[in-house]
Amino acid sequence: MREIYYEQIKAAVKQCVLKANLELPEDIEAALRVAWAGEDSERARGLLQIMLDNAEMARQQRMAICQDTGLVAVTISIGQDVHIVGGDINEAVNAGIREGYQEGWFRKSVVTDPLERVNSGDNTPAVIHYELAAGDHFIITVLPKGAGSENMGQLTMLKPAQGWEGVRDFVVKVVKEAGGNACPPVIVGVGIGGNMEMASYLAKKALLRPINRRHNKPRLAQLEQELLKMVNRLGLGPQGLGGATTALAVNIESYPTHIACLPVAVSLGCHATRRSSCEL
Amino acid sequence: MAKRLKAPLTDDEVQSLRAGDEILIDGCLYAARDAAHKRMMAALEQGQILPFDPAGQIIYYVGPCPAPPGKVIGSAGPTTSGRMDAYTPALLERGLKAMIGKGDRSREVIAAMQKYGAVYLAAVGGAGVYLAQRIVAAAPLAYPDLGPEALLRLQVESFPCVVAIDAHGNNIYEQVRLKLGSPANKEEQDDKEQ
Numbered sequence: 204m205r206e207i208y209y210e211q212i213k214a215a216v217k218q219c220v221l222k223a224n225l226e227l228p229e230d231i232e233a234a235l236r237v238a239w240a241g242e243d244s245e246r247a248r249g250l251l252q253i254m255l256d257n258a259e260m261a262r263q264q265r266m267a268i269c270q271d272t273g274l275v276a277v278t279i280s281i282g283q284d285v286h287i288v289g290g291d292i293n294e295a296v297n298a299g300i301r302e303g304y305q306e307g308w309f310r311k312s313v314v315t316d317p318l319e320r321v322n323s324g325d326n327t328p329a330v331i332h333y334e335l336a337a338g339d340h341f342i343i344t345v346l347p348k349g350a351g352s353e354n355m356g357q358l359t360m361l362k363p364a365q366g367w368e369g370v371r372d373f374v375v376k377v378v379k380e381a382g383g384n385a386c387p388p389v390i391v392g393v394g395i396g397g398n399m400e401m402a403s404y405l406a407k408k409a410l411l412r413p414i415n416r417r418h419n420k421p422r423l424a425q426l427e428q429e430l431l432k433m434v435n436r437l438g439l440g441p442q443g444l445g446g447a448t449t450a451l452a453v454n455i456e457s458y459p460t461h462i463a464c465l466p467v468a469v470s471l472g473c474h475a476t477r478r479s480s481c482e483l
Numbered sequence: 484m485a486k487r488l489k490a491p492l493t494d495d496e497v498q499s500l501r502a503g504d505e506i507l508i509d510g511c512l513y514a515a516r517d518a519a520h521k522r523m524m525a526a527l528e529q530g531q532i533l534p535f536d537p538a539g540q541i542i543y544y545v546g547p548c549p550a551p552p553g554k555v556i557g558s559a560g561p562t563t564s565g566r567m568d569a570y571t572p573a574l575l576e577r578g579l580k581a582m583i584g585k586g587d588r589s590r591e592v593i594a595a596m597q598k599y600g601a602v603y604l605a606a607v608g609g610a611g612v613y614l615a616q617r618i619v620a621a622a623p624l625a626y627p628d629l630g631p632e633a634l635l636r637l638q639v640e641s642f643p644c645v646v647a648i649d650a651h652g653n654n655i656y657e658q659v660r661l662k663l664g665s666p667a668n669k670e671e672q673d674d675k676e677q
């Protein structure tokens with residue numbers, strides 16, 4: 204039985220939220236550069252240049268890439284042979300966020316009750332998911348997500364007969380309705396299958412995959428490419444102010460589903476999609 | 484060449500702006516987002532005065548990060564403006580001349596902008612550090628208990644925006660939506676030609 208300590212988890216979560224909020228992932232920055240080169244419109248180029256400059260400034264000056272440092276979604280992949288000692292694992296995660304958000308001078312964007320709406324003051328609690336499997340691994344992944352893009356996500360329960368076509372139409376519709384709100388160019392996370400909550404979970408998981416890697420199932424990889432072309436044809440462009448780059452990538456994740464179901468969820472990640480991962 | 488603007492804005496200045504114009508703002512902005520707007524509306528409903536007179540002024544929809552040591556303000560990019568739509572016409576009626584945010588506005592807001600003469604400016608969402616560099620002073624003005632949603636008075640220099648919706652109802656977001664597919668058509672043709 205491998206032992207992992209409360210303090211280790213807290214420290215790792217803290218490092219992850221600091222890194223995520225200060226350093227734009229390399230694959231996203233590279234895609235923004237490619238997008239810049241591919242824009243004809245001067246306005247679109249100018250906006251992409253500001254996004255690139257901003258990422259550089261954030262890294263150098265240790266200031267948050269975006270002021271909306273988000274509600275933190277934390278996924279912990281944990282082996283069944285791991286034993287947590289020294290305290291409550293959920294508390295360790297929240298303590299790491301509390302310290303990271305304090306130290307990084309990040310905005311505290313969490314309210315304790317969705318209707319009363321009083322700020323919790325320390326950006327906790329996080330939304331925590333556990334993925335339990337065989338082994339003794341312990342991997343923490345954080346996705347601090349801002350509301351601009353989060354609010355534009357959608358879920359639908361399609362009829363199986365709607366098939367590929369239905370999925371395509373829904374994904375394009377969601378990106379179109381998001382307009383400039385989700386801070387395009389966006390990363391489109393698509394979850395297909397499972398049940399209601401699984402589809403949403405998969406859409407979020409899709410945002411965690413580097414955007415330069417396509418799905419390992421050829422048909423889904425092809426659908427990703429096709430959908431990217433389709434959403435870019437919308438012409439929304441950077442910030443929804445027009446241009447060739449509405450999305451940097453479409454990432455799909457899928458799961459088996461019921462004979463009568465075809466759930467599809469879309470979660471949009473903004474151009475400042477922040478993620479970070481750490482293995483203990 | 485970008486036009487320069489500084490509050491208080493005159494009607495002539497506002498009327499002369501066109502959707503698509505690039506703007507650099509100097510001077511004063513009022514930072515307010517959801518919760519501060521809600522409080523301002525409650526104040527108006529109760530017949531109280533607002534923490535500032537909106538006449539001629541510019542509101543920036545922002546909830547910044549706390550200022551790190553040695554900085555005036557933390558990251559400070561725009562938030563989604565649509566959430567303020569319900570509150571905006573009442574402020575336009577009281578002379579507010581410009582709003583800065585990101586994303587499209589409602590039909591009601593655009594109509595009120597035409598009626599009272601105001602513009603909506605888009606700043607680059609997600610460019611929090613870049614935009615914070617253009618803020619040279621920040622002072623709390625009201626509602627400090629709202630934390631990141633408190634009302635602030637900011638001083639800016641060369642704060643970059645684009646006129647997204649002008650006082651004549653021209654709207655870039657709408658133009659982009661109507662043109663939907665112009666790059667698409669081009670690409671479809673390309674596809675056919677290949």
Ligand code: SF4
Nearest residue numbers: 269349351386473609
């Ligand atoms: S959508 Fe993303 S980049 Fe835009 S303001 Fe929100 S967190 Fe920042």
